[in-house]
Structures are given as structure tokens and as C-alpha cells.
Amino acid sequence: MNQPAVYRAYSLHNFRKLPQVSAYLGEQALREMEVVGQVLPFKVNNYVADELIDWTQVPDDPIFRLTFPHRDMLLPHHFDLMAHTLARTSDKATIRKVANQIRMELNPHPAGQMSHNVPQLNGIKLTGLQHKYRETVLFFPAHGQTCHAYCSFCFRWPQFVGMDELKFAMRETELLVAYLKAHPEVTDVLITGGDPMIMKAKRLRAYIEPLLEADLPHLQHIRIGSKALAYWPYRFLTDQDADDVLRLFERVVQAGKHLAFMAHFNHAREMQTEAVRQAISRIRSTGAEIRTQSPLLRHINDEAPVWAEMWREQVRQGCVPYYMFVARDTGAHHYFAVPLSKAHEIYRKAYQQVSGLARTVRGPSMSAHPGKICVLGTAQVGDEQVFVLTFLQGRNPKWVGRPFFARYDEHATWINELQPALGEPSFFFEADDTVLINSAHALN
Ligand SMILES: *Cc1c(COP(=O)(O)O)cnc(C)c1O
Numbered sequence: 125m126n127q128p129a130v131y132r133a134y135s136l137h138n139f140r141k142l143p144q145v146s147a148y149l150g151e152q153a154l155r156e157m158e159v160v161g162q163v164l165p166f167k168v169n170n171y172v173a174d175e176l177i178d179w180t181q182v183p184d185d186p187i188f189r190l191t192f193p194h195r196d197m198l199l200p201h202h203f204d205l206m207a208h209t210l211a212r213t214s215d216k217a218t219i220r221k222v223a224n225q226i227r228m229e230l231n232p233h234p235a236g237q238m239s240h241n242v243p244q245l246n247g248i249k250l251t252g253l254q255h256k257y258r259e260t261v262l263f264f265p266a267h268g269q270t271c272h273a274y275c276s277f278c279f280r281w282p283q284f285v286g287m288d289e290l291k292f293a294m295r296e297t298e299l300l301v302a303y304l305k306a307h308p309e310v311t312d313v314l315i316t317g318g319d320p321m322i323m324k325a326k327r328l329r330a331y332i333e334p335l336l337e338a339d340l341p342h343l344q345h346i347r348i349g350s351k352a353l354a355y356w357p358y359r360f361l362t363d364q365d366a367d368d369v370l371r372l373f374e375r376v377v378q379a380g381k382h383l384a385f386m387a388h389f390n391h392a393r394e395m396q397t398e399a400v401r402q403a404i405s406r407i408r409s410t411g412a413e414i415r416t417q418s419p420l421l422r423h424i425n426d427e428a429p430v431w432a433e434m435w436r437e438q439v440r441q442g443c444v445p446y447y448m449f450v451a452r453d454t455g456a457h458h459y460f461a462v463p464l465s466k467a468h469e470i471y472r473k474a475y476q477q478v479s480g481l482a483r484t485v486r487g488p489s490m491s492a493h494p495g496k497i498c499v500l501g502t503a504q505v506g507d508e509q510v511f512v513l514t515f516l517q518g519r520n521p522k523w524v525g526r527p528f529f530a531r532y533d534e535h536a537t538w539i540n541e542l543q544p545a546l547g548e549p550s551f552f553f554e555a556d557d558t559v560l561i562n563s564a565h566a567l568n
């Protein structure tokens with residue numbers, strides 16, 4: 125990897141210039157992408173186009189579906205509304221207004237993340253933080269709110285299309301450090317985005333070093349949530365400050381903190397290029413640990429062999445499979461959603477095919493308002509068929525690990541489509557009005 129790779133981004137205004145786009149796609153498909161791309165985020169780059177997508181399989185290629193807009197990602201009436209708008213006007217403000225109107229109908233803020241998890245300190249609302257689970261604080265650095273490419277399913281899309289500009293972001297680590305000092309129960313800070321690895325090493329260092337230098341013995345784990353290994357592995361190889369990034373990782377480890385690189389991979393193919401192998405190896409050589417997670421998505425990875433191969437390849441390269449998520453109820457959910465019954469079947473079939481080293485993975489898990497809810501399976505209780513569920517994380521820590529039941533429903537895709545089983549009037553957590561972890565310091 126001695127030749128520096130030059131990053132080139134493609135989005136709505138220039139994607140027709142990608143050589144593969146003009147070679148493999150027809151005019152109608154391009155126009156449809158332009159309609160959808162007005163509403164949902166769209167950005168791809170030369171690594172994804174040259175090394176990940178198999179263009180002979182387009183449009184069904186999973187990485188193509190992952191990164192390029194597709195007509196069916198909008199509901200027909202939304203698609204028609206935007207198509208008619210584009211046919212009628214080229215006025216940017218009008219197009220944007222219609223786009224925002226459609227976006228507001230796509231559940232832009234699922235799981236109450238804007239309103240319920242924002243903590244405060246001495247009366248100041250810390251809009252760059254989320255604190256939902258006792259041990260872990262999420263930190264959204266202001267400069268990490270974009271990615272090397274965008275996933276068409278992403279629930280963070282309101283941040284990229286300018287709906288949530290900086291509302292979520294906090295410029296300073298000062299407030300984070302002060303918050304951590306006031307919260308000795310917090311052991312983990314998860315730096316997230318967008319993708320924090322979009323930042324220059326210098327900026328990233330400005331966020332991380334204060335955490336190392338402050339006296340925070342209870343802060344044990346610094347996590348970085350990133351898809352850069354899948355979308356731009358050259359970040360760790362030939363980018364100008366690639367070595368500085370690795371030195372920073374080493375500093376974290378030398379300071380006695382555990383550095384967990386939470387890598388987002390959606391498909392086995394993302395594990396297989398020479399660039400990603402070398403990047404993984406370099407990150408691991410700093411003493412950082414790589415854990416992997418992905419949602420389960422129709423059209424992209426809804427087959428057990430893809431997951432089994434992905435997990436096997438991850439373990440072979442020294443990564444630790446961590447979470448399989450259920451696609452969130454936002455954006456193009458109708459396009460990507462897999463029913464919970466099928467999600468569990470895929471999880472189980474894949475889990476059965478791998479050795480114990482890959483069975484560190486948990487799922488399928490819904491990041492819902494009350495917590496991370498995992499489908500453990502289905503069972504027959506008396507003459508009722510049920511889902512057996514449990515909390516992997518709970519807004520109330522006492523909920524974690526307690527199994528509960530929901531009426532089996534073959535088509536349900538999310539917790540809000542499930543009903544309590546066995547004659548219960550409600551789920552146990554709905555009836556639980558004990559003080560929730562965040563309510564003491566949340567605004568609402
Ligand atoms: C998933 C998640 C975390 C981290 O949970 P772990 O189970 O510790 O990985 C923290 N905060 C929020 C809001 C999350 O969704």
C-alpha cells in the first residue's frame with residue numbers, strides 16, 4: 125500500500141461522472157436516483173465504486189444498494205411528489221421545501237433520541253452528548269458529522285441533509301470532561317457521528333487528549349464508532365495523517381485506557397480487500413481492539429451465509445463480532461425492514477455455522493426507546509406462540525437480562541408492532557415508573 129490513494133467523493137451533483145455509472149446504468153435509473161437523492165443522503169467514493177461494488181451485478185449488488193439511492197427507497201407517493209416537483213421547477217428552495225416535507229414523514233428522530241437522552245450540567249443542555257445507558261455516554265464531536273460515504277438506510281440521515289445542523293453537536297470537550305467528573309458511574313465514552321474518522325488526526329486528538337489528561341479514573345473505555353474501515357480503509361494506510369491517527373490510538377492505550385474501535389461492516393465483501401486487511405492489522409497493532417456491528421437489511425445482507433462468512437472473516441482478522449441490529453424504524457424502513465421472525469432465523473442459522481469465537485455476537489437487537497431489545501427466539505407457552513425477548517441495554521438498568529414475552533407475529537418488524545402475550549395487559553417496562561436513569565438530568 126505504498127501508492128497514496130486519492131479520495132474522491134461522488135454525490136448528486138457529480139455521480140454521473142463516475143465511469144462505472146455511465147457504463148452500467150441507464151438514463152431512467154439515473155433519473156430515479158436523482159429523485160430519491162433529493163430526499164435521502166447520497167454520497168459514495170472511488171474506493172466503494174472501484175473495490176467494493178461488483179458492477180456486473182448492479183442494481184442487485186449489495187454494496188450498490190447500500191450506497192446508491194433506489195426508486196423503491198421512497199414510498200410511491202413520495203417518489204411521485206418529488207419527481208413532479210423536479211419536472212416543474214429547478215428552484216432549489218422549492219425542491220428543498222418538498223424534500224423536507226417528505227423527510228418529516230420518515231420518522232427523522234426515532235427512539236426519542238433528540239428529546240429524551242440529552243443530558244444537562246448546571247442547567248446547560250449538552251446537545252453534543254447522549255446519555256441513555258448508565259455506563260456509556262455518546263459524544264458527537266462537531267467536526268465528525270459526515271462520513272466517507274453514506275449508507276442508504278442510515279438513521280442519522282437528518283444530520284447529513286441539514287435538518288439537524290449542529291443541534292446534536294458540541295464543539296468542546298470541556299463540557300464532556302465536566303459532565304464525566306460529575307458522573308462517576310460512566311465507564312465508557314463512545315465517540316460517534318457521522319463518522320469521527322472523517323476528522324483529521326489533529327482534530328481527533330483535540331477531542332481525545334483532554335479525556336486522557338483529565339483525572340477520570342472511572343473512564344476506562346474510549347470507543348470510536350466508525351465505518352471508515354469499510355468505506356475508506358486508506359484512512360489508516362496512506363492518508364497524509366494516517367500514521368498520526370495510529371500514534372493517537374497508541375497514546376490512548378499507553379494512558380491505560382481501553383480503546384475499542386467499533387467498526388461498522390454490513391457485508392462480508394467489505395472484509396476482503398487488501399486495503400481493509402492492512403488497515404485492520406495496523407489498527408490492531410496499536411493495542412486497540414476492533415469490535416464489529418451491523419444492522420440486518422433486506423436487499424443487502426438478509427441471508428445467513430453472508431453473516432456467517434462476515435463473522436468468520438472478522439474473527440480470522442482478529443476482530444470481535446459484537447451486535448446484529450434490526451433495521452431502525454426511520455427513513456427507508458419499508459425498503460430495508462426484515463420481519464423479526466425472519467431476522468431471528470437468519471441470526472440463528474448464521475450463529476450455528478460459526479465457531480465459538482464468533483459467538484460473541486448478540487442480536488437481532490432493536491435500539492428502541494426503552495432500550496436495546498433482543499429477540500432470543502420463539503416458543504410455545506401453553507397454546508400460545510410467543511417471541512422471547514430480553515433487554516441487552518435498558519433505560520432502567522434493572523430491566524437488563526430479564527426475559528419477557530410478546531405474541532408471535534410473523535410480520536412485525538419493530539417492538540411497537542408487538543403485543544404483550546399470555547394475558548398481560550402491557551409489557552413489564554411500560555408499567556415500570558421507577559426513576560429512569562436520565563430523568564434526573566434530562567430536560568424532558
Ligand atoms: C448501543 C448504545 C450504547 C452502547 O451500548 P453497549 O451495549 O454498551 O455497546 C450507548 N448508548 C446508546 C444510546 C446506544 O444506543
Ligand code: SF4
Pocket residue numbers: 270271273274275278279280317318319350351388
Ligand atoms: S457510516 Fe454510519 S453514520 Fe455514516 S451513513 Fe453509514 S450508518 Fe450512517
